[in-house]
Amino acid sequence: MDNIDNNKMLMELASVIDRLEAILGGLQQQEQQSPASLSGGTFSEPAGRLISHWQKLFVVPSEPEASPVQSRLLTELEQQLARLRQGHTRLSGAQQLNGNKLQQVAAQLQQSPFIPAETQARLAKLKHGNEGHEKKLWRLLDCYQTALHLCTEQHSQHQEHYHELCSRLQQLIAEFNFAGEVAIELDKIQRQLSRQTETAQLPGICLRLIELTIEGCRCERKNSTLFLTKLHSNLGEMQHHFAISLSEGQALFDARTHHGQHIAGELRAIGEHLVSQDSEHLKEEIELRMRGISHILVQHERLQEREQSLLKRMNEMDQQIQSLKSETVHFRQQLRAQNEKLFIDSLTQIHNRAGMDARLEIEYRRWLRYQAPLCIALIDIDYFKEINDKYGHLAGDKALRLIARTIQQSLRESDFVARFGGEEFIVLLNNIDPAHLKVPLEKLREQIKNIPFRFKEERVTITASIGATLFRQGDSITSALERTDQALYRAKHAGRDQIVMD
Numbered sequence: 001m002d003n004i005d006n007n008k009m010l011m012e013l014a015s016v017i018d019r020l021e022a023i024l025g026g027l028q029q030q031e032q033q034s035p036a037s038l039s040g041g042t043f044s045e046p047a048g049r050l051i052s053h054w055q056k057l058f059v060v061p062s063e064p065e066a067s068p069v070q071s072r073l074l075t076e077l078e079q080q081l082a083r084l085r086q087g088h089t090r091l092s093g094a095q096q097l098n099g100n101k102l103q104q105v106a107a108q109l110q111q112s113p114f115i116p117a118e119t120q121a122r123l124a125k126l127k128h129g130n131e132g133h134e135k136k137l138w139r140l141l142d143c144y145q146t147a148l149h150l151c152t153e154q155h156s157q158h159q160e161h162y163h164e165l166c167s168r169l170q171q172l173i174a175e176f177n178f179a180g181e182v183a184i185e186l187d188k189i190q191r192q193l194s195r196q197t198e199t200a201q202l203p204g205i206c207l208r209l210i211e212l213t214i215e216g217c218r219c220e221r222k223n224s225t226l227f228l229t230k231l232h233s234n235l236g237e238m239q240h241h242f243a244i245s246l247s248e249g250q251a252l253f254d255a256r257t258h259h260g261q262h263i264a265g266e267l268r269a270i271g272e273h274l275v276s277q278d279s280e281h282l283k284e285e286i287e288l289r290m291r292g293i294s295h296i297l298v299q300h301e302r303l304q305e306r307e308q309s310l311l312k313r314m315n316e317m318d319q320q321i322q323s324l325k326s327e328t329v330h331f332r333q334q335l336r337a338q339n340e341k342l343f344i345d346s347l348t349q350i351h352n353r354a355g356m357d358a359r360l361e362i363e364y365r366r367w368l369r370y371q372a373p374l375c376i377a378l379i380d381i382d383y384f385k386e387i388n389d390k391y392g393h394l395a396g397d398k399a400l401r402l403i404a405r406t407i408q409q410s411l412r413e414s415d416f417v418a419r420f421g422g423e424e425f426i427v428l429l430n431n432i433d434p435a436h437l438k439v440p441l442e443k444l445r446e447q448i449k450n451i452p453f454r455f456k457e458e459r460v461t462i463t464a465s466i467g468a469t470l471f472r473q474g475d476s477i478t479s480a481l482e483r484t485d486q487a488l489y490r491a492k493h494a495g496r497d498q499i500v501m502d
């Protein structure tokens with residue numbers, strides 16, 4: 001069912017791409033522009049065919065402004081994207097249904113008393129499903145639209161927008177944690193992006209990433225379903241063995257009790273005869289009873305053999321449980337790594353915006369409960385564009401990594417730092433003394449300023465502006481963030497390289 005839906009979604013995407021291609025094909029005939037060459041060409045059909053049309057239409061524009069044909073083309077593309085969005089909403093409804101079914105199975109399995117704790121944890125994860133990929137698909141579609149606009153963009157900010165798009169795509173790729181072929185492909189694209197790809201290749205890269213996301217989801221779902229099926233059959237087998245062992249154990253117990261009672265009865269009878277009968281009769285009676293007892297002893301030996309084989313079976317089942325446990329531990333570790341990766345910024349290796357959202361929510365609730373002073377600060381690097389323009393984007397990236405490390409090292413263990421976006425960082429300082437709030441922030445500002453940057457053998461000082469505020473009565477997260485943003489704005493306008501508190 002899952003695969004059918006994913007295939008349906010892939011087909012839907014492919015058909016939209018085909019429709020786009022048809023429009024482009026028509027327009028191409030009207031266009032007299034000469035085709036320009038593109039290196040790479042690693043994209044799959046139909047994305048590859050589509051890109052070659054773009055090459056012809058966008059790579060060597062004859063006019064500085066987008067022509068009416070190009071504008072019309074963009075409008076049509078956007079309409080197709082809108083249709084794709086509608087189709088996707090329908091499909092995600094169907095997927096939701098599947099997800100619900102999977103969650104029901106997981107919930108039922110979780111109730112079974114035979115499930116080890118580790119497996120319970122994994123099933124709980126399955127129960128919650130994974131909505132992240134869908135959001136990423138939309139982010140990719142947005143990137144795709146941006147890439148299309150970039151192809152026609154002529155103005156001075158082109159380079160800046162180009163780098164921003166590359167960063168967004170790299171960030172998205174870093175957030176994926178697919179395995180196998182998809183991971184290898186993603187890695188290739190990641191490297192391609194870091195090598196200054198041509199603008200005209202970006203739409204194709206976006207489409208390829210969409211394809212890979214769907215393929216990755218399909219594999220992930222397939223693996224989860226396989227795991228569930230295997231788990232289910234293992235558990236069924238174990239339950240069956242347990243039931244047999246249980247009834248066998250009960251039968252053994254009953255037989256032992258019965259034999260015990262029998263032997264006790266025989267001994268009692270011997271005792272009674274010892275006092276009441278004459279010696280000849282007594283001898284016969286004892287022989288008879290002794291035969292009865294030795295018969296019971298033979299039966300008892302057989303019981304012991306059955307007990308031995310039952311013990312052996314129990315041991316085998318125990319081993320089965322152990323291997324099931326270690327399998328689920330491994331899966332859980334994978335899931336944990338995947339979750340952690342979602343919250344880490346690929347460039348700086350500190351938390352990203354999603355990580356910050358999660359932590360801010362926790363700190364805010366804690367502040368509401370205990371009212372311990374909580375400070376939020378935005379750190380924005382001054383004139384960072386100049387670094388990029390003068391020394392290149394890669395040098396800029398290196399600087400961002402170093403700044404992130406410096407901020408992290410300057411903070412206490414309980415403080416929190418994340419990359420808020422671009423060249424902006426956010427810091428949360430909890431349990432801070434309001435009277436001395438500026439001290440750690442000043443230290444931060446100084447430490448950034450003292451980083452010994454060297455670009456092209458030139459010593460460069462990078463400074464930062466900081467806006468900060470304390471959470472106040474009646475604050476929401478948004479209101480505190482807005483205040484911090486305004487404080488940062490004032491710090492910039494007052495000449496940069498300084499802290500403004502609100």
Ligand SMILES: Nc1nc2c(ncn2[C@@H]2O[C@H](COP(=O)(O)OP(=O)(O)OP(=O)(O)O)[C@@H](O)[C@H]2O)c(=O)[nH]1
Nearest residue numbers: 160163167381382383384385386393396397422423
């Ligand atoms: N190298 C690199 N640059 C980035 C990244 N993200 C954003 N930027 C750049 O950061 C720069 C931010 O520029 P602006 O917003 O104009 O700010 P600024 O130049 O720092 O100037 P002020 O903030 O006003 O002091 C842009 O050039 C972006 O391209 C990134 O991941 N790597």
